[in-house]
Amino acid sequence: MLRQTIKFSFRSFRKTKWLHGLNVLGLTLGLSVFLLSALYVYQEGTYEMDFTNRDRVYEVAKYWGQDSKFAKLPSNLVHVLEDQPEIEAMTSFRKIPNTDIYVDKDVYENQRVIWADSTFFDVFDFELLVGNPETVLNNPDVVVIDEKTAKRIYGTLDVLGKEFRYVQFQDKFKTVTIGGVSRTPHYKTQLAFDFLIAKKRSPFRADGWFSAGDMSYVVLKENVSLDQLNDRLLSISEEYVFPGRQDTDVLTFGEWKERGSYHGFFAQPLNSLRDSEGLIGEIMPKADVKRTRTTLFIGIAALLIAIINFVNLSTARASQRMKEVGLKRILGSTRKQLTGQFLLESFVVILISVTLSLGVVEAFIKWQPLSFGGFVEYSVLHSPEWVLGLVAFVVLLTLFSGIYPALYLSSGKVIALLNNGKGQSGFGIYNAELLRKGATVLQFTFSIGLIAAVLTMFAQISHLRDIDLGYDQDQVIVINNPQKLKDKEVFKSELARVPGVASAAYTFMTPNNPEGQTGRGVWDLPDGTKFDVAFLQVDATYFETLGIEFIVGENFNPSLSESRKAQNENLIINQAAVKAFELGDDPVGKALGNGIVRGVVQDFVFNGLKDEVEPLIIQQKIPVGFDPWWHHPLTVRISGRKIDDVIPSIKALWSEMSSLDMKWYPLSTSYESLVQAEERSFNTILMFSVFAVLVSCIGLFGLAIFTIDDRVKEFGIRKVLGASVPQIMRHFGWGFTKLIAVAFVIAIPLSIYLLNGWLSDFSRRIEISYEIPLLTALLTLLITAVTLISQSLKAGRLNPVDTLRNE
Structure with missing residues (x-):
C-alpha cells in the first residue's frame, strides 16, 4: 500500500510540475532565510559554552x-x-x-x-x-x-x-x-x-x-x-x-x-557578560539585542510566508483533484489512507526543499561576501542537537503545512467531490478560497513591512554618512603603533619637518575607534554633586590636527605640558559638558572638580553612532613616563599634498627610529567602519527581505496560474460578450490588488511603530515621513504588477473557442 501511495504521489508531481516547482522554490528560499537567521541567533547565544564550569x-x-x-x-x-x-x-x-x-x-x-x-x-x-x-x-x-x-x-x-x-x-x-x-x-x-x-x-x-x-x-x-x-x-x-x-x-x-x-x-x-553593562577595557563583545531580534523576526516571517505560500498552492492544487479523490473513495480508499497520501506528498516536497535549503545555507556560510561580515560561522551540522532539531522541524512542518490540504481533500462527500466541490459545505472549497485570501493578505503584510524596513534602514545609513562629525577627518592619518618607537616625542618633533605634515598629536583615543573607548571618571561638580564623565588626554596640537573649533577660551599651553599640576588644573570641555554641568554662558575660569575650565570646544562625535555626544573633559597629555604598552595613537594632518605622496617620507623617518614596520590608516576609516558595521547588518536584512518578498511573489504567481485555470470559462464568456483584453486584465488583477491593499493598510502602521523603536537607538536619526510609506506602496504595486502581468495578459488573450468548446 505504501508503495502504491508513493507511486500516486510522484504521478501527482508530474501532472502539476509548475505548482510543485513553485512550492519547492518558495519553501527552499523561506527555509534558507529561516535557517540562516536561526543559526545567527544560536551563534550569538553560544559564547563560552565550551567551558565545563x-x-x-x-x-x-x-x-x-x-x-x-x-x-x-x-x-x-x-x-x-x-x-x-x-x-x-x-x-x-x-x-x-x-x-x-x-x-x-x-x-x-x-x-x-x-x-x-x-x-x-x-x-x-x-x-x-x-x-x-x-x-x-x-x-x-x-x-x-x-x-x-x-x-x-x-x-x-x-x-x-x-x-x-x-x-x-x-x-x-x-x-x-x-x-x-x-x-x-x-x-x-x-x-x-x-x-x-x-x-x-x-x-x-x-x-x-x-x-x-x-x-x-x-x-x-x-x-x-x-x-x-x-x-x-x-x-x-x-x-x-x-x-x-x-x-x-x-x-x-x-x-x-x-x-x-x-x-x-x-x-x-x-x-x-554578553548582556551586562559594558566595562571600560572589557573584551567580551556585547550582544546586539535589537539586531538579534530583527534577524529572528525576519527569519520567522520568511518561514511563515513560505508555509502560507505552501498551504495556498497546496489547497489550490487540491481543488483540481476532487474527482480523483472521489473515485478513490468509491474504490474503497479510507479517509486515513487519503490523509496519509497527501501528507506524504507534503513530506516529499518539504524534504526536497529542506535538502536544497541546506545546500544554500552551507554555500552562504562558505562563500558569504565580506559585506555580510561573517554573519554566520556555524553550519547546520555543527552539533547533534541541530541535526535532531532539523529532523523534528521537517516532521512538524509536514504536519503543520500539509494537514489542511490533507484533511480538506479527504473530508469531502463523494458526490460533492465528483461534482468538483459544488454543494460542498463545511470543510470545503469555499473555506479553502477564504483561507487563500486570508493567507495572501498575511504574507503580503509581512512582505510590505519588510520593504518599509529596508527603505528606512537605507535612509538611516545614508543619513549617518552625511552627518557633521564636528571634526575634519580628511587628510588625517593615524599611526597606531607608536609604542614600538624608542622615543615617541622625538619622532613627533622630527615629523614636523617632513614636507606635507601640517601637525601631529598623540591622544588617548582617536574619535570613533571601534576598538577603543574614552577614559571615564567621577568628577565633583561645584555644587557638591558627582558626575560620571568621559575624558581624554591629548597633546596641545590635537585640536589643530583634527580641525576642532573652540567656542570660547583657548588651547593648552604647550610649555606647561611637563607639569602634572598643569594637567590636572587646565581642562577643556565640550558644549555638552557646559550644558550638563550648568556652567552658564561664560564657563571659562570656572572650577570643575580639582581643575579650571580653560576652553570650550564644539561638540564632536567621538564614541560611536548611536549615543548622544556626551559630556567630555579633555586633559593635557604628559609625555614623560608614558606607559610603553598603553595604546597612544599619533594623529597626523597632511596639508598641500596627497597622503600617498607623504607616507614614504614619514616611513623613512620611522625606519630611523624603529626596526619594525609603521602601521597606519586614514582617520576617515574609523567612522566609516562603524557605518559599515551597520551596513553589514542592513545587507543581511536586505537579502533576507528580498528572499521573503520573492517567496510572496512566487505564491502570488502560483495563485494567478490557478485562478486562470479555475476561471477559464468565465474569461471566455466575457470575451464572447465583448470584453477587451485590457478589461479582462484589469478584472483579473483587481481581485489580487484588493488583497494587497488590505495588507498595505495593516502593514504600514505596524511597520512605522516598530521602525521608530529601531531608530530610537540612534541619537542622530531620521524621522519616518510620508515618503517611506509612499515609496513602499509604489514598490509593492510594481512588484505585484510584474508578478501578475504575464498571467493577466494570458487571461485576456484566452480564445473562447478553446475555453468553451466543451460547453
Missing part, C-alpha cells in the same frame, strides 16, 4: 568611584584572591590583539595573543591536543598555539618545540617556544586566541593597588553565591586598599566609598 566562573572587575567600572585590575589583587576560601581556582591574563609574529623570515600580522599565568587552564578548560594543561604554562615564555593557527602557519600539528619571535617592548624581540596545541573552540568565546603565551604574575607591591593591567576570573566553590564573593571583595578593598589611600582618622571606609577616589572590586557571572 562556566556556571561558576566570574569576572572580577574594579570600581573607580561608584559609577566608573573597569575590567582591568591592579596587579596585587590576584595574589590576595588565590587565598580566599570561597574561590576554587583563579587566573589572570592580558589580551594583546593585533600582534605580529615572526616565524623564520615570514611575518604573520595581527595575530591574537593572550599572556596568561600558569592557572589559565584551571579556569578555562580548553582541550589540548598536545601538551598537559596542568603543567604547560608553568614555564614562562612557553606557548600554546591554536589548532587552526598551527595548520595555517606550519601546515601540521607537529609543532612541539618550534620557536618564533614577537615584539615584547618597543622594537626588542622576544623568542618563545611552542609547548602545546589547543583544539580550536567549538563555540564562540571572547578568549579565542592564536597564541597563548605563559607569563609570570607581577610581584606583590605595597603601591600595587592603584594600577590597571590584567583581567582576572575566578571559579567559585560549590554552593558559594555571587553575593558572598562580592562581600569578600568588599572586605579586600577595606583591608588592603583603603589604608593606603586615605587617612583613616579623617574618613571612614563608608565615607570613602562615596567619593570619586574609591577603588573597590566586584564580580559578575561569565554567563551574563
